[in-house]
Amino acid sequence: MSLTTRRTRMAAAALAAITAVGGLAACGKDDDTSSEGGKPAKLVVDTFGEMGYDELVKQYEQQTGIKVELRKTAQLGEYRPKLVRYLATGKGAADVTALEEGILNEFKANPRNWVDLAPLVADHSTEYLPWKWELGKAPDGRLIGLPTDVGSLAVCYRKDLFEAAGLPTDRDQVSALWPDWNGFHEAGRKYKQGSGGKAFIDSVTAVSNGVLFQQGSDLFYDKENNIIADSSPAVKAAWETATSMVDISAKTATWSPEWSGGFKQGTFAATFCPSWMLGIVADNSGEANKGKWDVAAVPGGGGNWGGSWLAVPEQSAHQKEAAKLAEFLTNATSQVEAFKAKGPLPTNLEALKNEAFLSYTNEYFSGAPTGKIFGESVSKIEPVHLGPKHQAVKENALEPALRSFENGQASKEKAWEQFVKDAAIQGAF
Amino acid sequence: MSLSATTAPPSPAPPRPGTAPRRRRGHLLNRLDLKYSPYLYIAPFFLIFGAFGLYPMLRTAWMSLHDWDMVGDHSFIGIDNYTRLVSDEYFWNALVNTFGIFALSTIPQLLLALFLANLLNRSLLRAKTFFRMAIFVPNVVSVAAVAIVFGMLFQREFGLINWLLSFVGIDQIDWDGQRWSAWTAIATMVNWRWTGYNTLILLAGMQAIPKDLYEAAAIDGAGAWRQFWRITLPMVRPTLIFVVILSTIGGMQLFTEPLLFGNGRILGGNQREFQTLAMYMYEKGIENLNTAGYGAAVAWAIFVIIVLMSLLNFVLVRRSAK
Numbered sequence: 001m002s003l004t005t006r007r008t009r010m011a012a013a014a015l016a017a018i019t020a021v022g023g024l025a026a027c028g029k030d031d032d033t034s035s036e037g038g039k040p041a042k043l044v045v046d047t048f049g050e051m052g053y054d055e056l057v058k059q060y061e062q063q064t065g066i067k068v069e070l071r072k073t074a075q076l077g078e079y080r081p082k083l084v085r086y087l088a089t090g091k092g093a094a095d096v097t098a099l100e101e102g103i104l105n106e107f108k109a110n111p112r113n114w115v116d117l118a119p120l121v122a123d124h125s126t127e128y129l130p131w132k133w134e135l136g137k138a139p140d141g142r143l144i145g146l147p148t149d150v151g152s153l154a155v156c157y158r159k160d161l162f163e164a165a166g167l168p169t170d171r172d173q174v175s176a177l178w179p180d181w182n183g184f185h186e187a188g189r190k191y192k193q194g195s196g197g198k199a200f201i202d203s204v205t206a207v208s209n210g211v212l213f214q215q216g217s218d219l220f221y222d223k224e225n226n227i228i229a230d231s232s233p234a235v236k237a238a239w240e241t242a243t244s245m246v247d248i249s250a251k252t253a254t255w256s257p258e259w260s261g262g263f264k265q266g267t268f269a270a271t272f273c274p275s276w277m278l279g280i281v282a283d284n285s286g287e288a289n290k291g292k293w294d295v296a297a298v299p300g301g302g303g304n305w306g307g308s309w310l311a312v313p314e315q316s317a318h319q320k321e322a323a324k325l326a327e328f329l330t331n332a333t334s335q336v337e338a339f340k341a342k343g344p345l346p347t348n349l350e351a352l353k354n355e356a357f358l359s360y361t362n363e364y365f366s367g368a369p370t371g372k373i374f375g376e377s378v379s380k381i382e383p384v385h386l387g388p389k390h391q392a393v394k395e396n397a398l399e400p401a402l403r404s405f406e407n408g409q410a411s412k413e414k415a416w417e418q419f420v421k422d423a424a425i426q427g428a429f
Numbered sequence: 430m431s432l433s434a435t436t437a438p439p440s441p442a443p444p445r446p447g448t449a450p451r452r453r454r455g456h457l458l459n460r461l462d463l464k465y466s467p468y469l470y471i472a473p474f475f476l477i478f479g480a481f482g483l484y485p486m487l488r489t490a491w492m493s494l495h496d497w498d499m500v501g502d503h504s505f506i507g508i509d510n511y512t513r514l515v516s517d518e519y520f521w522n523a524l525v526n527t528f529g530i531f532a533l534s535t536i537p538q539l540l541l542a543l544f545l546a547n548l549l550n551r552s553l554l555r556a557k558t559f560f561r562m563a564i565f566v567p568n569v570v571s572v573a574a575v576a577i578v579f580g581m582l583f584q585r586e587f588g589l590i591n592w593l594l595s596f597v598g599i600d601q602i603d604w605d606g607q608r609w610s611a612w613t614a615i616a617t618m619v620n621w622r623w624t625g626y627n628t629l630i631l632l633a634g635m636q637a638i639p640k641d642l643y644e645a646a647a648i649d650g651a652g653a654w655r656q657f658w659r660i661t662l663p664m665v666r667p668t669l670i671f672v673v674i675l676s677t678i679g680g681m682q683l684f685t686e687p688l689l690f691g692n693g694r695i696l697g698g699n700q701r702e703f704q705t706l707a708m709y710m711y712e713k714g715i716e717n718l719n720t721a722g723y724g725a726a727v728a729w730a731i732f733v734i735i736v737l738m739s740l741l742n743f744v745l746v747r748r749s750a751k
Contacts (some may be wrong), residue, residue, distance in 0.1 A: 077693065081715065084499055084500060084715070084718060087499075087500040088499050088500055106718060107500065109498075109501065109719070110498065110500050110501035110502075113500060113501075252586075253692065255692060255693075256692045257580065257581060257584055257692070258584060258585055258586050258587075261586065261587060262586075265586075265587075267586070389717075392716075392717065396695075396696055396712075400696055400699040400700070401699075403699040404699040404700055407603060407606050407699065409606060409607075409699060409700060410700070418700065425519075426717075428719075429719050
């Protein structure tokens with residue numbers, strides 16, 4: 001290979017990426033409008049993870065005669081760059097696009113990319129968890145997302161490990177161990193003693209995640225979107241609680257191989273579970289550990305991690321029909337169906353009261369009544385204001401700083417300095 | 430470059446029988462053919478280079494002069510992105526990491542490649558083709574697979590390396606927790622993948638050395654070591670410099686190995702211990718939607734650094750040739 005071609009390839013690879021000449025690679029969207037009454041022949045839906053829409057989409061096809069293509073992307077990390085490419089190049093986006101909490105917040109900064117759904121669908125403003133509904137609105141008041149699911153928190157714990165360490169195993173008794181975070185810390189210390197020094201939770205960032213959303217106050221931004229990371233009481237509370245638990249932490253960063261492997265190895269006995277995490281816990285633990293896990297309440301009441309909305313991109317050729325499809329997918333019946341299929345927790349108030357939802361039990365988790373547990377914790381979620389770069393501040397400033405401290409790379413003061421500095425960089429918009 | 434190719438002088442067109450006008454037309458076509466077809470032959474490269482090399486580069490340069498939001502507006506800000514870059518602590522951190530990993534990977538890699546190429550060049554070696562192919566195999570394996578497998582080897586809790594080290598009494602090393610250990614782990618992946626490739630290029634260079642030089646040296650009583658030092662090394666120097674330039678370009682763009690080593694987190698460690706320049710470019714240009722212009726400036730900085738390093742190599746080879 002000659003030097004020139006190497007250099008060319010370098011230039012092509014590095015610079016093509018940065019300019020996102022994705023138009024060349026982006027999938028062409030079929031713009032097939034059938035002749036009858038302007039009704040589209042096909043609508044495309046983009047989702048990530050498992051949102052449980054397979055059956056619902058078929059129902060919709062039968063009801064309306066419009067073909068629906070469901071494009072699924074497994075990982076959020078792959079999904080986001082695709083969306084960015086569609087928006088940056090102005091083509092390729094699906095008619096209905098699922099937006100995860102962090103993505104939605106960031107994309108709100110440019111609301112013109114998204115259709116205002118309010119004029120296109122019936123008024124549903126009172127049918128959903130009020131805070132969730134509000135989060136779907138852009139700063140300019142446009143309704144850009146209809147609520148799908150919420151990441152209400154619970155604690156997943158290993159019954160067998162608890163028993164061996166002399167802790168109670170019944171889920172109500174376990175929940176009673178930790179009415180607050182001090183109780184949780186205390187239980188963790190007991191576990192450590194009883195198990196001969198084993199770690200109780202997976203990481204301190206899991207704790208900070210839990211505490212952060214229970215405060216019901218501004219997090220990294222105030223209402224005017226000024227960065228207040230260094231003075232926010234909620235952030236300080238999450239920081240103090242999380243750092244205090246370093247003695248019972250297994251120091252396995254969420255999503256790392258040590259963490260995934262830890263479920264099987266029993267490296268830790270408890271972790272924080274939004275309902276969408278249940279499937280991941282089950283997968284990581286394997287069939288051999290079926291029935292060893294159970295689900296208890298989260299210390300300090302509610303808590304939220306993740307959750308999504310459905311939006312219609314401005315570039316969609318069938319905005320009206322797309323809005324109708326999004327409306328259908330987020331209605332009460334559909335949300336219950338999706339929960340039973342794949343576990344995303346409903347946000348529609350009627351769905352949350354639905355008998356089939358409340359009576360649902362999860363076999364892998366020792367038959368825990370997950371519908372009831374998560375349904376109760378949903379009502380305790382404190383609505384919070386998330387600024388535009390909330391996700392970036394959390395993932396690229398708060399969590400690395402916590403891990404620096406957890407792994408002994410920095411003292412608590414130094415780690416906090418690192419966080420404050422990075423929060424300012426990551427939070428700028 | 431000092432790599433020279435000998436080209437045969439174009440042979441004159443053979444005289445062809447025929448009538449005068451036909452001959453004239455044939456002559457014209459022949460002249461056009463001679464004059465323009467070489468351009469046609471190389472055109473595909475330049476067209477593709479224009480679309481995928483030059484255009485993105487110019488567009489990136491244009492972007493780097495803006496405050497650019499990937500999915501929103503942009504406004505012209507002149508060279509502000511570049512002035513910010515100069516005082517950006519994390520940019521210099523990425524630069525140090527990139528050069529650190531580059532040094533840890535390139536120097537041992539080239540020494541090893543030189544040694545292996547010399548071994549493979551021995552006329553007494555059996556099963557030459559087998560060894561030459563075997564040594565290239567790591568380069569064929571996908572970089573993602575390499576990074577994932579090595580990531581597992583270098584795990585803290587259940588990693589093979591820590592397990593082996595425990596036999597010699599070394600405590601568990603948190604490989605991605607410190608600069609030196611993370612650099613070592615990443616450099617190991619790079620070395621594993623590219624040593625064979627460089628060996629083959631050096632081997633080709635060694636085989637071009639006339640055998641009679643060695644024979645003459647042997648008659649004069651020079652041993653293997655002296656032959657290597659006095660004949661092989663000076664003679665493969667141009668090839669060596671070529672290999673160094675290739676490694677430099679590759680090293681400055683290091684991305685996949687450190688990214689996957691850090692579980693796909695773009696920061697490259699809790700305190701950016703192993704975030705390379707390419708990762709920093711990705712963080713600013715792609716991950717953060719609203720700093721795409723700044724990311725473009727980082728991309729150009731990488732380009733300039735590579736050009737400077739290549740020029741340095743070029744100067745060195747010119748000097749050594751004199």
